[in-house]
Amino acid sequence: MDYVKLINCMRCGMCLPVCPTYKETFFETASPRGRVALVKKVHEGELDQSERMLEYLSLCLDCQACASACPCGVNAGELVAEFTCERKSESGLGFMENLILRKLVPHPDRLETSMTPMRLYQNSGLQKLVRTLGILKIFPKPLGRMEGLLPPLPAKPLRQEIEEVTSAVGAERGTVGFFLGCVMSLIFSDASRATIKLLSKLGYRVITPRNQVCCGAPNMLGGDLEGLNEASRTNIDIFAGYQLDFIVTDCGGCGAELKNYAHHSTDESAAAFSAKVRDISQVLALHSDELRAVLKPLNRKVTYHDPCHIAHCQGIRKEPRNLLTLVPGLQYRELESADACCGSAGTYNICKPEMSDRILQRKLDTVRASGAEILVTSNPGCLLQLKKGLANQLPEVTLMHLTELLTLSMSQ
Ligand code: SF4
Ligand code: SF4
Secondary structure, X not given: OOHHHHHOOOOOOOOHHHOHHHHHHOOHHHOHHHHHHHHHHXXXXXXXXXXXXXXXXXXXXXXXXXXXXXXXXXXHHHHHHHHHHHHHHHHOOOHHHHHHHHHHOOOHHHHHHHOHHHHHHHHOOHHHHHHHHOHHHHOOHHHHHHHHHOOOOOOOOHHHHOOOEEOOOOOOOEEEEEEOOHHHHHOOHHHHHHHHHHHHHOOEEEEOOOOOOXXXXXXXXXXXXXXXXXXXXXXXXXXXXXXXXXXXXXXXXXXXXXXXXXXXXXXXXXXXXXXHEEEHHHHHHHHHHHHHHHOOOOOOEEEEOOOHHHHOOOOOOHHHHHHHOOOOOOEEOOOOOOOOOOOOOOOHHHHOXXXXXXXXXXXXXXXXXXXXXXXXXXXXXXXXXXXHHHHHHOOOOEEEEHHHHHHHHHOO
């Protein structure tokens, strides 16, 4: 860990009002400033890594809202993640971590097969019965949380359906590689299908390599740097096999990780790969006039939730909003604290259910206050978390990925 990053904190407190866990607890130890101080003290040998201290650090969502607010460039979320990674690389992965991060996540075929029982569970009507009878209450709580987050699954993962090459509609303006995020392919395949459709409609030939693997974000989250490096190496080599203008993703978490490959490696190919990565909103924003010409009226009140991995990690805020306001008749309502985390944060909503629910509640209150009929966002973690929250409290609000809303407008 770079010690300079730790001593850059001047303890001004400007990060406190944006930190979700500080807002819920008002504990200094649950604030960005407090977390930086804790890591610094451990680094200087003045503090032991006690259970309590690690618990405070583990409450961090790594949402990086603190980094956006800090005038000194301190990124408390990233420092906590690096600290966790360093600890893990010393202690090694546990049995289950090894099973999930090394044997399952890097293998798309295995990941897809692992979803088959879930699909059967839903399609057989068993899910409905289990939910009606409340049977999951007798099982460990995390299982119930995971089940509660699971939306209806598509018949097939998109990776198994999509052609490797989708031709451009009309004159071809270029070629893009499409990075198909695991959760997008397995669960939100309609959104990624819409993404490919938009790119092709704008004149891009879209290449979706079938052998691409997970971006490595779960490895990073689990402190498995070696696994992350393997994932990045595989993806860099695969996409280097094509002449591409951009590597596009519609998954905020994947985009942030892919752009970060260059930070984890000194290899020039990693820098070249990361430099080509774009969030879908960045590519669509290059073609606003053409989009305006094909979008048809959609008289709905719409608001936008900034995924942390898009707003804080990639600094993308205006593109999604500008794209929404291109839709004729759409009434855009800005969400209060739109870039505040929704409480999803990888597996945080399973591991820290109480804090996650409190953070989600704030988000749902702002959605209610906005009066929106449609909530738009562009990250699978947020989609899962918000889908569950809306179903419980605001069933009248429809949740959509940005590209789904744009293709809906196109097809009116
Ligand atoms: S992390 Fe940044 S914003 Fe927060 S107290 Fe330190 S210097 Fe100030
Ligand atoms: S990453 Fe998020 S939760 Fe963690 S310290 Fe920063 S603002 Fe707080």
